[in-house]
Amino acid sequence: xxxxxxxxxxxxxxxxxxxxxxxxxxxxxxxxxxxxxxxxxxxxxxxxxxxxxxxxxxxxxxxxxxxxxxxxxxxxxxxxxxxxxxxxxxxxxxxxxxxxxxxxxxxxxxxxxxxxxxxxxxxxxxxxxxxxxxxxxxxxxxxxxxxxxxxxxxxxxxxxxxxxxxxxxxxxxxxxxxxxxxxxxxxxxxxxxxxxxxxxxxxxxxxxxxxxxxxxxxxxxxxxxxxxxxxxxxxxxxxxxxxxxxxxxxxxxxxxxxxxxxxxxxxxxxxxxxxxxxxxxxxxxxxxxxxxxxxxxxxxxxxxxxxxxxxxxxxxxxxxxxxxxxxxxxxxxxxxxxxxxxxxxxxxxxxxxxxxxxxxxxxxxxxxxxxxxxxxxxxxxxxxxxxxxxxxxxxxxxxxxxxxxxxxxxxxxxxxxxxxxxxxxxxxxxxxxxxxxxxxxxxxxxxxxxxxxxxxxxxxxxxxxxxxxxxxxxxxxxxxxxxxxxxxxxxxxxxxxxxxxxxxxxxxxxxxxxxxxxxxxxxxxxxxxxxxxxxxxxxxxxxxxxxxxxxxxxxxxxxxxxxxxxxxxxxxxxxxxxxxxxxxxxxxxxxxxxxxxxxxxxxxxxxxxxxxxxxxxxxxxxxxxxxxxxxxxxxxxxxxxxxxxxxxxxxxxxxxxxxxxxxxxxxxxxxxxxxxxxxxxxxxxxxxxxxxxxxxxxxxxxxxxxxxxxxxxxxxxxxxxxxxxxxxxxxxxxxxxxxxxxxxxxxxxxxxxxxxxxxxxxxxxxxxxxxxxxxxxxxxxxxxxxxxxxxxxxxxxxxxxxxxxxxxxxxxxxxxxxxxxxxxxxxxxxxxxxxxxxxxxxxxxxxxxxxxxxxxxxxxxxxxxxxxxxxxxxxxxxxxxxxxxxxxxxxxxxxxxxxxxxxxxxx
Numbered sequence: 001x002x003x004x005x006x007x008x009x010x011x012x013x014x015x016x017x018x019x020x021x022x023x024x025x026x027x028x029x030x031x032x033x034x035x036x037x038x039x040x041x042x043x044x045x046x047x048x049x050x051x052x053x054x055x056x057x058x059x060x061x062x063x064x065x066x067x068x069x070x071x072x073x074x075x076x077x078x079x080x081x082x083x084x085x086x087x088x089x090x091x092x093x094x095x096x097x098x099x100x101x102x103x104x105x106x107x108x109x110x111x112x113x114x115x116x117x118x119x120x121x122x123x124x125x126x127x128x129x130x131x132x133x134x135x136x137x138x139x140x141x142x143x144x145x146x147x148x149x150x151x152x153x154x155x156x157x158x159x160x161x162x163x164x165x166x167x168x169x170x171x172x173x174x175x176x177x178x179x180x181x182x183x184x185x186x187x188x189x190x191x192x193x194x195x196x197x198x199x200x201x202x203x204x205x206x207x208x209x210x211x212x213x214x215x216x217x218x219x220x221x222x223x224x225x226x227x228x229x230x231x232x233x234x235x236x237x238x239x240x241x242x243x244x245x246x247x248x249x250x251x252x253x254x255x256x257x258x259x260x261x262x263x264x265x266x267x268x269x270x271x272x273x274x275x276x277x278x279x280x281x282x283x284x285x286x287x288x289x290x291x292x293x294x295x296x297x298x299x300x301x302x303x304x305x306x307x308x309x310x311x312x313x314x315x316x317x318x319x320x321x322x323x324x325x326x327x328x329x330x331x332x333x334x335x336x337x338x339x340x341x342x343x344x345x346x347x348x349x350x351x352x353x354x355x356x357x358x359x360x361x362x363x364x365x366x367x368x369x370x371x372x373x374x375x376x377x378x379x380x381x382x383x384x385x386x387x388x389x390x391x392x393x394x395x396x397x398x399x400x401x402x403x404x405x406x407x408x409x410x411x412x413x414x415x416x417x418x419x420x421x422x423x424x425x426x427x428x429x430x431x432x433x434x435x436x437x438x439x440x441x442x443x444x445x446x447x448x449x450x451x452x453x454x455x456x457x458x459x460x461x462x463x464x465x466x467x468x469x470x471x472x473x474x475x476x477x478x479x480x481x482x483x484x485x486x487x488x489x490x491x492x493x494x495x496x497x498x499x500x501x502x503x504x505x506x507x508x509x510x511x512x513x514x515x516x517x518x519x520x521x522x523x524x525x526x527x528x529x530x531x532x533x534x535x536x537x538x539x540x541x542x543x544x545x546x547x548x549x550x551x552x553x554x555x556x557x558x559x560x561x562x563x564x565x566x567x568x569x570x571x572x573x574x575x576x577x578x579x580x581x582x583x584x585x586x587x588x589x590x591x592x593x594x595x596x597x598x599x600x601x602x603x604x605x606x607x608x609x610x611x612x613x614x615x616x617x618x619x620x621x622x623x624x625x626x627x628x629x630x631x632x633x634x635x636x637x638x639x640x641x642x643x644x645x646x647x648x649x650x651x652x653x654x655x656x657x658x659x660x661x662x663x664x665x666x667x668x669x670x671x672x673x674x675x676x677x678x679x680x681x682x683x684x685x686x687x688x689x690x691x692x693x694x695x696x697x698x699x700x701x702x703x704x705x706x707x708x709x710x711x712x713x714x715x716x717x718x719x720x721x722x723x724x725x726x727x728x729x730x731x732x733x734x735x736x737x738x739x740x741x742x743x744x745x746x747x748x749x750x751x752x753x754x755x756x757x758x759x760x761x762x763x764x765x766x767x768x769x770x771x772x773x774x775x776x777x778x779x780x781x782x783x784x785x786x787x788x789x790x791x792x793x794x795x796x797x798x799x800x801x802x803x804x805x806x807x808x809x810x811x812x813x814x815x816x817x818x819x820x821x822x823x824x825x826x827x828x829x830x831x832x833x834x835x836x837x838x839x840x841x842x843x844x845x846x847x848x849x850x851x852x853x854x855x856x857x858x859x860x861x862x863x864x865x866x867x868x869x870x871x872x873x874x875x876x877x878x879x880x881x882x883x884x885x886x887x888x889x890x891x892x893x894x895x896x897x898x899x900x901x902x903x904x905x906x907x
Contacts, residue, residue: 115128162194333540
């Protein structure tokens with residue numbers, strides 16, 4: 001159907017909806033069931049069976065399975081069955097981990113999907129875009145992505161960018177009204193808006209006429225929500241590292257096999273041992289484990305109200321050196337309250353805070369009668385008129401509640417009016433709204449055209465004082481209009497600065513009577529020759545948690561920069577309350593910023609902590625200047641114009657509550673609570689995720705080095721095999737599985753936010769990690785071979801006993817070493833019970849080890865024998881040496897260093 005060619009009433013009738021009431025919840029659910037969710041078809045996810053079978057496609061696993069088949073043919077049935085079971089259990093673990101990661105990423109995508117304002121049961125509610133159905137009444141404004149095809153029923157200065165459909169990047173002007181005739185291409189259907197397009201200006205309301213694949217976007221199968229299999233830089237580096245390690249492991253394994261055969265071991269045994277060693281030693285699952293660690297970390301960040309949209313940003317968070325943050329709602333509470341008013345050269349104080357609708361107007365200690373103060377009443381009335389916020393009584397769970405919605409500044413203006421008895425119902429009886437010019441960040445003003453009950457029409461404007469003042473020619477003074485001369489302008493500026501010094505945000509209100517028959521076609525025409533009524537000063541107090549978070553960021557070597565559109569005096573006052581402006585810190589105004597080139601800004605940007613009276617377009621310049629100085633920049637934003645800066649920043653952060661879809665889509669991180677403390681929490685989690693990845697790289701590779709060296713040392717010393725193939729695979733299953741995963745969800749070290757930011761080019765093995773892997777792996781191999789040699793030379797006839805001791809020593813050495821991996825320093829620096837998952841993983845591994853040693857039916861399969869108390873003490877003593885000897889050495893050095901520092905301080 002050509003929806004653009006029929007009337008609104010026909011659209012309403014055809015779709016059986018009500019443009020004033022919207023659909024009922026019952027009807028909406030019915031339509032959702034019939035037509036399906038409002039989303040485009042996506043690629044089908046891989047079936048669980050295919051995912052499970054893919055766990056066995058690794059080349060070395062296939063070689064092991066072939067070797068197992070050969071052992072079965074040769075009659076080694078027990079070995080063959082045991083190896084098959086271990087490979088199968090490994091496959092299950094890999095499958096579970098991969099499914100968990102997939103679910104985590106899918107849940108993440110659902111969380112970051114856009115929301116829609118929809119009219120249901122005569123109430124405007126916010127729902128996920130997938131739940132929108134045909135016949136719904138939805139509304140949208142600048143910055144929103146339209147989530148379905150709609151026929152407009154109302155619009156105000158509406159422009160929509162439709163390049164995704166038409167290829168035309170210039171926004172199309174849209175307006176509700178009469179139906180169009182003839183055949184109209186998509187770009188000319190001015191009473192229609194389409195799924196996937198972006199609102200660049202104004203606002204609109206429409207009836208949904210198509211969802212999902214029944215939209216214009218669905219017809220051309222343009223998959224806006226296609227999922228990218230994006231690898232992080234760390235994953236790519238580890239994949240390359242894995243290839244190198246595979247070659248090294250294969251070379252060492254081949255050496256073990258060749259030396260073993262030369263020394264008289266039979267080829268079949270050495271081949272099976274070599275393949276088992278290669279399977280155990282090659283960290284082929286390292287990139288997968290990194291993905292799982294990232295996914296688990298992302299889930300943890302979601303619980304802390306930070307939604308990660310792009311996985312690489314998790315790594316980048318640990319490198320952040322500067323956070324550029326909006327003030328309102330992020331550093332402050334975004335709970336505006338009008339506390340001071342100024343008009344006709346007089347000031348008044350307003351009592352009552354927050355959402356309290358009760359309050360008094362005071363001049364000094366005296367109550368003011370609003371009816372006897374005309375300029376004050378007009379200031380409050382026009383503040384309520386030029387306003388889109390709503391305050392209404394609703395019934396929830398049998399109780400009456402006051403519900404407020406809209407911009408916090410506008411809510412504050414309405415509450416101030418309500419305190420004077422100037423409510424919406426009262427104003428609507430006296431004034432009729434004719435037109436509106438919505439607020440935008442360039443004009444920094446909003447205007448409405450209204451007609452009073454006596455037929456007089458007015459333009460009413462509110463906005464930033466300096467901008468409104470520049471459009472005024474007159475001012476109310478002593479309740480009469482006077483010429484706005486330089487003297488009066490100075491009075492206004494002094495008042496703004498005085499309010500700003502008290503951390504008040506100021507809003508100016510002006511008006512202009514229209515001549516009979518005068519038509520106003522643009523905001524520029526409307527906002528001219530105004531009369532200034534007065535100023536409303538409101539406070540938005542700093543968030544207490546933001547003060548602490550800024551302090552912690554400073555300790556972590558991260559500079560916090562405030563970017564705000566507020567007056568410079570207000571911005572400076574808030575910055576001081578937040579303790580983010582040092583004595584020598586600079587504050588820069590937008591006008592100064594605009595006059596500087598990026599190169600000029602680079603020279604001074606490190607000294608600037610507050611940017612005031614800044615337009616969103618200036619944010620991009622700030623980002624570029626900081627990046628050119630070598631900084632890793634996190635930039636917050638919520639509007640359409642913030643998107644370029646968010647996208648250009650190393651970490652783009654969008655607001656989840658106030659942010660537009662455009663800002664969210666450009667971002668890599670979304671704050672679901674719009675709180676600066678969440679940014680600090682995200683950086684802490686980002687740093688910790690990276691450190692946890694380093695922990696299990698350290699653990700896995702040190703264990704693998706130890707396993708290879710045990711076999712190599714035995715060959716070089718002409719000793720029998722200290723481990724049989726089934727034991728090597730068992731070590732891989734028991735020590736590389738659960739404990740390694742538990743390290744991936746370890747809590748952060750206490751000093752994680754006291755370190756300097758990590759360099760972006762920092763290698764995986766930096767900060768001594770490579771040496772720790774080699775040294776610990778070497779020591780694990782040494783103590784295992786020593787334990788084996790002691791047992792073997794005590795009783796050469798009982799090789800199984802010696803192999804059991806070597807097997808147990810290797811497993812226990814790795815399980816003790818895992819606790820050492822939790823700290824950058826030593827095992828003594830962290831509570832061993834701090835990670836309960838790791839404790840249970842280690843206990844589980846020890847229980848499994850005990851079962852294969854002491855359970856008689858398993859002893860012939862794993863070539864083990866029960867150990868007595870003396871032998872167990874030998875195992876534990878040897879297994880603990882690598883970790884505790886090195887930890888003791890580290891502790892001794894620290895003690896000596898502390899003594900030296902104390903002695904020098906005494907001298």
